[in-house]
Amino acid sequence: MKTKDHYEMREYNIDVLEDDKDSSFHAKGRPYPIYPSKGGLKPNFLRDIVASALQALPVNVDPIPRSIIQDFGLPSLYDAYYGIHQPKDINEADLARRRLIFDEFFYLQLGRLFQMLESLGTKIEKDGLLDKYRKPESNAAYMQEWSSLTREFVKALPYSLTASQLKAVSEIIWDLKQPVPMNRLLQGDVGCGKTIVAFLACMEVIGSGYQAAFMVPTELLAIQHYEHFNNLLKSVEEVECKPSDLQTGDISMVIGTHSLIAESVEFSALRIAVVDEQHRFGVIQRGRFNSKLYNTALGPRFATANLDETSKGDNYMAPHVLAMSATPIPRTLALALYGDVSLTQITDLPPGRIPVETLIVEGNDHGFENVYKIMLDELQGEGKVYLVYPVIEQSEQLPQLRAASADFEAISTRFWGYRCGLLHGKMKSDEKDEALKRFRCGETQILLATQVIEIGVDVPDASLMVVMNAERFGIAQLHQLRGRVGRGSRKSKCIFIASTSNSLSRLKVLEKSSDGFYLANVDLLLRGPGDLLGKKQSGHIPEFPIARLEADGNLLQEAHVAALKLLGVSHDLEKFPLLKAELSMRQPLSFLGD
Numbered sequence: 001m002k003t004k005d006h007y008e009m010r011e012y013n014i015d016v017l018e019d020d021k022d023s024s025f026h027a028k029g030r031p032y033p034i035y036p037s038k039g040g041l042k043p044n045f046l047r048d049i050v051a052s053a054l055q056a057l058p059v060n061v062d063p064i065p066r067s068i069i070q071d072f073g074l075p076s077l078y079d080a081y082y083g084i085h086q087p088k089d090i091n092e093a094d095l096a097r098r099r100l101i102f103d104e105f106f107y108l109q110l111g112r113l114f115q116m117l118e119s120l121g122t123k124i125e126k127d128g129l130l131d132k133y134r135k136p137e138s139n140a141a142y143m144q145e146w147s148s149l150t151r152e153f154v155k156a157l158p159y160s161l162t163a164s165q166l167k168a169v170s171e172i173i174w175d176l177k178q179p180v181p182m183n184r185l186l187q188g189d190v191g192c193g194k195t196i197v198a199f200l201a202c203m204e205v206i207g208s209g210y211q212a213a214f215m216v217p218t219e220l221l222a223i224q225h226y227e228h229f230n231n232l233l234k235s236v237e238e239v240e241c242k243p244s245d246l247q248t249g250d251i252s253m254v255i256g257t258h259s260l261i262a263e264s265v266e267f268s269a270l271r272i273a274v275v276d277e278q279h280r281f282g283v284i285q286r287g288r289f290n291s292k293l294y295n296t297a298l299g300p301r302f303a304t305a306n307l308d309e310t311s312k313g314d315n316y317m318a319p320h321v322l323a324m325s326a327t328p329i330p331r332t333l334a335l336a337l338y339g340d341v342s343l344t345q346i347t348d349l350p351p352g353r354i355p356v357e358t359l360i361v362e363g364n365d366h367g368f369e370n371v372y373k374i375m376l377d378e379l380q381g382e383g384k385v386y387l388v389y390p391v392i393e394q395s396e397q398l399p400q401l402r403a404a405s406a407d408f409e410a411i412s413t414r415f416w417g418y419r420c421g422l423l424h425g426k427m428k429s430d431e432k433d434e435a436l437k438r439f440r441c442g443e444t445q446i447l448l449a450t451q452v453i454e455i456g457v458d459v460p461d462a463s464l465m466v467v468m469n470a471e472r473f474g475i476a477q478l479h480q481l482r483g484r485v486g487r488g489s490r491k492s493k494c495i496f497i498a499s500t501s502n503s504l505s506r507l508k509v510l511e512k513s514s515d516g517f518y519l520a521n522v523d524l525l526l527r528g529p530g531d532l533l534g535k536k537q538s539g540h541i542p543e544f545p546i547a548r549l550e551a552d553g554n555l556l557q558e559a560h561v562a563a564l565k566l567l568g569v570s571h572d573l574e575k576f577p578l579l580k581a582e583l584s585m586r587q588p589l590s591f592l593g594d
C-alpha cells in the first residue's frame with residue numbers, strides 16, 4: 001500500500017517452498033490458495049482449518065445428479081472442493097473453479113425457472129414453457145392473422161409502421177396465441193417507437209374481449225401515455241378508474257404505475273401486462289402480474305366467436321408479460337435476471353429523423369457563455385430547451401452540483417423574454433403534469449428538470465437539451481436523456497456540460513456514437529451491470545462469490561440448459577429431494593414465492 005511517498009507492506013505471509021520431491025501442498029510448482037486474513041485469522045491458520053474440513057468431507061456430497069455433471073464435463077463436488085483448496089496443478093484448480101461457478105449459476109437458473117413454473121397453473125403451461133426455452137425460435141403471425149381491431153388500428157395510425165415495428169408486432173401476436181404465458185422483452189433504442197408496438201399488442205387482446213394493463217415507472221408517463229392513447233383511440237378507458245371497474249371488466253385497458261400490481265387491484269380477465277422501462281421495476285414486482293390469473297372458463301368480457309386456443313384449455317392462466325426497455329440487456333444479463341426471456345428487437349428508427357448533434361463542453365465561464373448563446377439562438381428560432389440538472393436543491397456537501405430549483409431565477413432572468421418551467425420528482429403529480437403540458441403546448445419554452453424526464457417523455461418539437469454536471473450520469477443514462485430531443489422533424493442539439501476536464505474524455509464517446517446498444521455495452525464494461533440496469537434492477541442480480549457475469553457467460557448458458565433438463569424431468573423437483581433441499585437453502589426467496 002502506498003503511504004505518502006513510499007510503499008509499505010502491511011500484511012504478508014511467508015511460505016517456504018520445498019523441493020520437487022515434496023508431495024505436500026507446499027511443494028514447489030504446485031499452486032495453493034492464499035486466503036485473505038480477516039479478523040485476526042491468519043492465512044495459514046485458515047489453510048489448516050480447510051484441510052481438516054476436507055478430511056471430514058463425505059465423498060457423496062453432490063446434490064446435482066451425476067448424469068448432469070458428466071454431460072457438462074465437470075468434476076464431482078468432492079473433487080472440486082479438493083481441487084480448489086489443494087490442486088495438484090493449475091488445470092485441476094481451473095476445473096474445480098469451473099464446477100463452483102457452474103453451481104452458482106445452476107442454482108440461480110434452477111431457482112428462477114422453478115419460480116416461473118410455480119406461477120403457472122397447469123402442466124400444459126409448464127411443459128410449454130420449458131419447451132419454449134429449450135428451443136428458442138422466432139415465429140411471427142402474419143397480418144391476416146391479427147384481430148380486426150388491431151388491423152383497423154394500424155390503418156388509422158398517422159404514420160406507417162417501420163419494418164422492424166411490424167416484425168415485432170407479428171412476433172408478439174404469435175406469442176399471444178400460444179397456450180403458454182408470454183415472457184418477452186421488447187428492446188429498441190430511445191425513440192424507435194416501442195410504445196405503439198406494445199399498444200398494438202394490447203389492442204390484440206382487447207379485440208378478443210380481454211383486458212390489458214400498461215405499467216410505467218412514473219405518474220408523469222402514465223398520464224402522457226393515457227393522453228396519447230386516448231388521442232389514438234377515443235374508446236380507451238380512464239387512468240383514474242375505480243379498481244372495481246377492472247374487476248367487473250368494464251375497463252378494457254388500464255395505464256398506471258406500480259399501483260397496478262397491488263393485491264387489491266383485481267382484474268376480471270387480464271390477458272396482457274406491458275411493463276414499460278422494465279429495468280425500473282424489480283423482477284419480483286413484475287412477477288406479481290403472474291398472480292393475477294384469469295379464469296378462462298368464464299370467457300372474455302365480450303365473449304365472441306373469435307376465441308383462440310388459449311381460452312379453451314385449463315381454467316386459469318397467468319397473463320402474458322411484455323417488458324420494454326431502451327437499455328439493451330445482453331443475453332447473459334437477461335438469463336441472470338429472469339432465468340429466461342424471449343427477446344424482440346426494434347433495429348430501425350422512424351423515417352425522417354435527423355441525428356442529434358452532440359457537443360461536450362467544459363463547464364467553465366467560457367463554456368457556459370457559449371452554451372447560453374446556443375440556447376438563445378435556439379429560442380429565437382422558436383425551439384424549446386430542456387435544462388437537465390443532477391439535483392433539485394443546492395447541497396452543502398456537493399456545492400459543485402448545479403441544482404434545478406436554485407438555477408430557476410438565474411435562468412429566468414437571463415432569458416427574460418422567454419418563460420421557464422420547473423419539473424422534478426418532489427413536485428406533486430398534477431404539478432408535474434401541468435409543467436410538462438405547458439412545455440408541450442409552448443406556454444413555457446425552457447424546462448428546468450431533473451432526470452425525471454429521462455424515461456419516456458415525448459415532446460417531439462423540443463430541440464435542445466443541456467445537461468449540467470453530465471459526469472454525474474452514466475453513459476447509457478445520458479443517451480436516454482439525449483433521446484428526449486430529436487424526436488420530431490426539427491434538427492436538434494444536445495450539450496453535455498462536464499465540470500471536470502477528466503470526465504470530458506469519458507463523455508466523448510457520446511459525441512462519436514448514437515447507437516444505444518453500443519453505448520450500453522460501453523457502460524457495462526466501464527461501470528458493470530449494476531450501473532447499467534439501475535439500482536432496483538441490479539439488486540436482483542445476485543452477487544456471485546466466484547463467477548463474473550461478464551467473463552463466464554458460457555457457463556451460465558450451460559447451467560441454464562442443465563436446469564431446464566432437470567425441471568423437465570420433475571417440475572416441482574420432487575424427484576430430486578437433495579437438490580430441492582440445497583436450492584431452498586441457497587435461494588429461500590424463490591421458495592417463499594417472492
Ligand SMILES: Nc1ncnc2c1ncn2[C@@H]1O[C@H](COP(=O)(O)OP(=O)(O)OP(=O)(O)O)[C@@H](O)[C@H]1O
Pocket residue numbers: 159160161162165188189190191192193194195196326350351455456457458460483487
Ligand atoms: N413508424 C413511425 N413513424 C413515425 N413516427 C413514429 C413511428 N413510430 C413511432 N413514432 C413516433 O415516434 C416517437 C417516439 O416513439 P415512442 O415514444 O414509442 O418511442 P420509444 O421507443 O418508446 O422511446 P423511449 O424509449 O424514448 O420512450 C413518438 O412521437 C411516436 O408517435
